[in-house]
Amino acid sequence: MALDPSTINRFGDELYAALVDGRTIPNLRDRAPGMSIVDAYQVQARMLVHRLAAGETVVGKKIGVTSRAVQQAIGVFEPDFGILTSAMEYADGAEVPWETLIQPKAEAEIAFVLKRDLVGPGVTAADVLAATDHVRACFEIVDSRIDGWDIRIQDTVADNASCGVYVLGADKVDPRDVDLALAGMVAMRNGEVVVTGAGAAVQGSPLNAVAWLANTLGRLGTLLLAGETILSGALGPMFAIEPGDRLTMKVGGIGACSIAFSRESVHA
Numbered sequence: 001m002a003l004d005p006s007t008i009n010r011f012g013d014e015l016y017a018a019l020v021d022g023r024t025i026p027n028l029r030d031r032a033p034g035m036s037i038v039d040a041y042q043v044q045a046r047m048l049v050h051r052l053a054a055g056e057t058v059v060g061k062k063i064g065v066t067s068r069a070v071q072q073a074i075g076v077f078e079p080d081f082g083i084l085t086s087a088m089e090y091a092d093g094a095e096v097p098w099e100t101l102i103q104p105k106a107e108a109e110i111a112f113v114l115k116r117d118l119v120g121p122g123v124t125a126a127d128v129l130a131a132t133d134h135v136r137a138c139f140e141i142v143d144s145r146i147d148g149w150d151i152r153i154q155d156t157v158a159d160n161a162s163c164g165v166y167v168l169g170a171d172k173v174d175p176r177d178v179d180l181a182l183a184g185m186v187a188m189r190n191g192e193v194v195v196t197g198a199g200a201a202v203q204g205s206p207l208n209a210v211a212w213l214a215n216t217l218g219r220l221g222t223l224l225l226a227g228e229t230i231l232s233g234a235l236g237p238m239f240a241i242e243p244g245d246r247l248t249m250k251v252g253g254i255g256a257c258s259i260a261f262s263r264e265s266v267h268a
Contacts, residue, residue, distance in 0.1 A: 003032055003039040012046025015159055018145040019047075022102055027146050029154045037080075040157035041220075047160055048083050059229055060084040061217075062140065063209050064161040065153070066202045066233030079203070080153065081213055082161025084229060090167045095260040096141070098243045104143045104164055106241050107234035108187040108195060108249040110180065110206045111138035111168050116226045118210075120218025125207035128214070129175055131224075135206075137169035137257040139187075139247055140231050142238060166231060171255025178253035181205040185235040187249040197236025206232035 003011075011028055018025050028043070029035055052058070062082045090096055115133035143164030146155050156162045180199045187195040203209040209232045214224050224230065241247065244263040250256040 001034060003035060003042070007032060008039060008042045009046055011043045011158060013050070015043065015047045015145050016050040018102075022099065024102060024145055024147045027150045027152075027155045028158055029152050035154045037153060037157055040154045043158035044082065044160050047158075048085075051085055051087070056085040056087045058083055059086050059089065060231070061213060061224065061228065062161055062163055062166075062231040063213050063233045064142075064156065066209050079209060079212060079233065080157050080161050081216065082157075082163045084163065084166070084231070088163060088165045089229075090165055090259060092167055092170050093258050093260070094167060095262055096165060098262045098264055101141065101164060101261075102143050102145060103149060104141045104241055105238045106187070106189075106247055107140045107142060107238045108185050108197065108236060108251075109138045109140055109234055110183065110199065110202075110232050110251060110254060111136045111166075112175070112206070112210055112230040112232060113172075114224060114226050114228050114230065118214040118224040120211075120215035123211045123214040123218070125205065125211050128207045128210045131226075132175050132210075134172035135175045135178075135180070135254055136172055137249060137251045137255045138166060138231055139249060139257055139259050140164070140166045140234070141241070141259070167257055167259045168229070169255045169257030173254045175207075180207055182252075183235075183254060184252040185249060187236065187239070187247065189239070189241065189245055189247055191246075191248075194239050195236040197234070199235060201235050202233040209233045 141164040246260040
């Protein structure tokens with residue numbers, strides 16, 4: 001049975017308040033047994049309403065849960081998605097105030113910037129390639145508003161796919177000039193390698209992940225729009241970060257990016 005509108009609104013309001021206050025809340029699935037993924041996306045939409053009312057604008061989408069290991073961990077066997085807003089993007093090399101985060105982790109990804117709309121269903125990897133203006137190296141800093149990252153698919157979807165902030169590299173590469181499935185990634189924390197991976201970790205190719213998103217959104221009556229940024233999913237495992245860390249990553253044939261974090265933490 002679908003959640004009633006008042007419960008959906010209450011959960012969305014709670015998650016937004018947790019975001020603003022820099023705190024976490026108990027997981028949703030145990031408080032609403034039978035909560036479906038459809039319910040969770042409705043909660044996500046309610047949370048987004050608050051962000052837009054606060055002056056943020058939608059600038060793109062993110063794809064999450066693309067690796068088989070993560071899917072098995074949270075009990076789902078397809079990706080999910082969240083909405084990127086203007087407040088989430090930092091410039092390459094920027095320092096993020098640690099106190100604006102709650103319990104962050106990092107993922108190294110390839111970001112797509114579209115030059116024309118992608119209208120699903122029926123979108124193929126070739127369609128994604130044709131609609132992409134360029135790809136860029138990207139760090140996504142995921143950040144759950146759920147206590148202790150105690151999440152299953154309903155919790156992370158409701159929490160805007162655990163979106164935190166992200167940074168795009170300066171290099172812009174035509175995706176037709178690189179084999180995205182074979183593109184190798186190395187991520188470093190404070191100069192030491194912490195994660196390696198490749199494009200094939202993302203649904204066989206990041207192009208497949210973006211096609212999945214376009215088709216999923218198309219069935220929901222939503223488009224991927226020209227000019228939007230699409231974070232296509234982690235090229236390797238997400239990893240822990242601490243105040244004062246500096247992260248750098250490189251993707252073969254695409255480029256590099258970096259992000260740092262202040263040493264201050266009000267959550268310590």
